[in-house]
Amino acid sequence: MYKSEKVVNLRELRQSCANCALNQLCLPASIGGEDLQRLDHLVQQRRPLERGELLYREGDGNPSLFVVRSGSLKSYVTLPEGDVQILGFHIAGELVGLDGLAGNGNQCTTEALERSSMCEVPLDTLSEMAGQVPGLQRQLFRVMGREFGREFDHPVMMGRKQAMSRLAIFLRSLSDRRRGVGQDPHELQLSMSRQDLANYLGLVIETISRLFSRMQTLGVLKVDRRIVRILDPVGLATLAEKPDDDKG
Structure with missing residues (x-):
């Protein structure tokens, strides 16, 4: 040190x-x-x-x-x-x-x-x-x-079976944290690697890439490398709160 x-x-x-x-x-x-x-x-x-x-x-x-x-x-x-x-x-x-x-x-x-x-x-x-x-x-x-x-966000995420919900909870939490320190809550700069994010969420890196593509197709996010723009906060919240037994 x-x-x-x-x-x-x-x-x-x-x-x-x-x-x-x-x-x-x-x-x-x-x-x-x-x-x-x-x-x-x-x-x-x-x-x-x-x-x-x-x-x-x-x-x-x-x-x-x-x-x-x-x-x-x-x-x-x-x-x-x-x-x-x-x-x-x-x-x-x-x-x-x-x-x-x-x-x-x-x-x-x-x-x-x-x-x-x-x-x-x-x-x-x-x-x-x-x-x-x-x-x-x-x-x-x-x-x-x-x-x-x-710190309770992590066990909440890990308790969700759906990978989409885990990623959505993480992004929503990061958005709230940025708002709390006076930063733009809709533009997230993901300085961590996709591998680090996969490790944190208990997923594999291929799943992370697929989920970002899916969210972008749904119009929830716009992804440009490490910059993620939240286009639809309500849609993101819906994905975060989707029950595990909801297959839709």
Whole structure:
């Protein structure tokens, strides 16, 4: 893991991070003055990661909480037989590193899918400060609750038998996440490979390609390589919610 470099002045980030999880975590309305100065020294900006570089490895000690400022990442675990299981993808404006809250180091490996930058908040220092600043503690619980809630999307998807429903649930969730951080919810840039997406959804890559073609034929999506434009949000929701016993 690379050392942190530059301390970020949070006051200078108010505009650039207005729609970012950093705003929700570090700039709650009830924090100001001396407490805000303490936060200034807590949040650090890491050097950008290039595609394929690791943010942290499974088992790393001294975990931190990260806010993705640009780019995207994937998290995965290595199974006993050596295979990799992808657990999730992280986009700009979201938190990464909650797996380190268990207290036994990081529980997974997180890798950049493209050139990505992030801010770092050491968990031990954040926990100590949150206990001293009620406003920060409330915001921390709120943001963590939202992130944990998002992780339920994966078991919901894996519980669906229809491959079309799994992909539709993923795309709808990604659209909602982009809306939540102030980005266009109808234009999705899939920085992950089709193989990574297939792994995450428990499908094979040929099925992923066939499903995208089918959704495009139905007029739900327009697919241009890694750019997916949602043309019919209602149609996408219908596919996501289709019962498993519906063969139509």
